[in-house]
Amino acid sequence: MKWLKAKIEILACLLLVACGTQSEQSTIEPAATGSTYQMMTEYLEPAADKIWDSAGAIITIEGEQDLQPTTDEGWAAVVHSASVVAEGGNLLMLKGYAADQADWLEYAQGLTRAALKARQAALDQDDEALFNAGGEIYNVCRACHNKYIVEAGEI
């Protein structure tokens, strides 16, 4: 009898999964996939770099060179990077990254807010707005590093 009961329970469980009602009592907990260092260097930094490298101008030997994209594809790539950084703010709140439940979350949310401005600027193909949003992103990176990295240096 015992095994039959177990079997029925398993069957009921499978049915629940199939119907999708299991999710309400799911034990799945989102968690970091690696170290904070990995999150920074493999996920956040490349995307933020793309934003910073796509706004304003640089001075070269040949003179001033605009960095803003010149094609729709170029702007779309910036939109993509801004989405990565924006979602990155959410990801930083995951267990395994979040250093605390206070200021860390504020910085993470600030990152998302600034990156959403960058995304809108890229959607509008607005170089100046993108430059400003890039500055805001930079300030959030620095602020969090100043607080959480003991030897705060360059990003």
Ligand code: HEC
């Ligand atoms: C919520 C806090 C927080 C935010 C926001 C944040 N970082 Fe970090 N970052 C850290 C912490 C903590 C470390 C140290 C990780 C370690 O080494 O364990 C770090 C380390 C880094 C490193 C490695 C530093 C080194 O000396 O090698 C890079 C690169 C980096 N972050 C880039 C960025 C960029 C770019 C942004 C913004 C787009 C950013 N981070 C935003 C917390 C943050």
